Amino acid sequence: MTDILIVDDHDLVRTGLKNILGGSRGFNIVAEASTGEEAIRLTRKLEPDLVLMDVGLPGLSGLETTERILKAQPEVKVIVLTAHSEPPLPARLLDSGASGYLTKACDAEELIRAVQKVAAGERYIGADISQQLAISLLPGTPQSPFQELTSRELEITLMLTQGMKMQSIAEVLNVSPKTVATYKYRIYDKVGVSSEVELLRQALRHGLVSADV
Template sequence: MTDILIVDDHDLVRTGLKNILAGASDLEVAGEASTGEDAIRLSRKLEPDLVLMDVGLPGLSGLETTERILKAQPDVRVIVLTAHSEPPLPARLLDSGASGYLTKACDAGELLRAVRKVAQGERYIGADISQQLAISLLPGTPQSPFQELTGRELEIALMLTQGMRMQSIGEVLNVSPKTVATYKYRIYDKVGVGSEVELLRMALRHGLVSEV
């Protein structure tokens, strides 16, 4: 039996995933979380075999949450299930240790195949993600300005696009607001923007976040 922790901030998505997984006798939903902080806490408590992880979580993003879970529990396997397929998120999350990456456009059959393959120790990348990764490596392909960001810069950029204040970001990441400010203006410089509004517009343009 494969125990699974579902991490997504939308009740409807979590319910849909539970219904899909409930039809498989070899899979069991051990728990669910709507934030990265809850996901980390529940992962330690429940010790699931696998985590289905969204990227666009409130506060701590799926990127940082994945890194923290895998640092504390290296045997846990993570499949990213998100609406975001544009660079640099897929490559960053796979580099961070995720064993699979799917978009929410996948069907139930592919989700179950991915879960079973990853549970068996394999990696699984959805066809649309594989195509995006391959295209991004072709010479002359326009690159997202967010690909210039480090992992921590990308994490803070995601938080800034949510409208989080520097004090709150510092509390989540355990760094000072001054350190967050340094990262913020470094991000602005690399991405080529001058405000949080411009950063959000750029993130929307390059598929890093979605309009609600």
């Protein structure tokens, strides 16, 4: 039996995933979480075999949450299930130790197949993600301006595009507001923007976030 923790900030999505996976033999949904902080706490407490993780969580994003979970509990398997298929998020999450990456456009059969494979110790990357990753490596392919960001810069970018203030970001990441400000302007310089509005526009244009952010 594979114990699964579902992490998504939308009740309807969690209910749908629970119905799909809970109705399949061999899967046991042990808990649900709507934030990264809650996911970390529940993973530590319940020690699930697998975490199904959304990226666009309020506060601590799925990227940072995945990294923290796997640093503390490397035996846990994480499958990312998100609307974001554009670089650099898939590569960063896979590099951080995620065992699978699917978009929410996948069907129930693919989701079940991915969970089965990852639970068995394999990796699973959806066909659309694989295509995006392959295309991004081709010579002459235009690169996203977010490709040059470090994982921490990417995490702060996701928070800024949610409209979070620097003080709130500092509290979530346990750093000083001054440190967040330094990261913020470093991000502006790398991406080529001068305001949070421009940063959001670039994030939308390059598929880093979706329009319902």
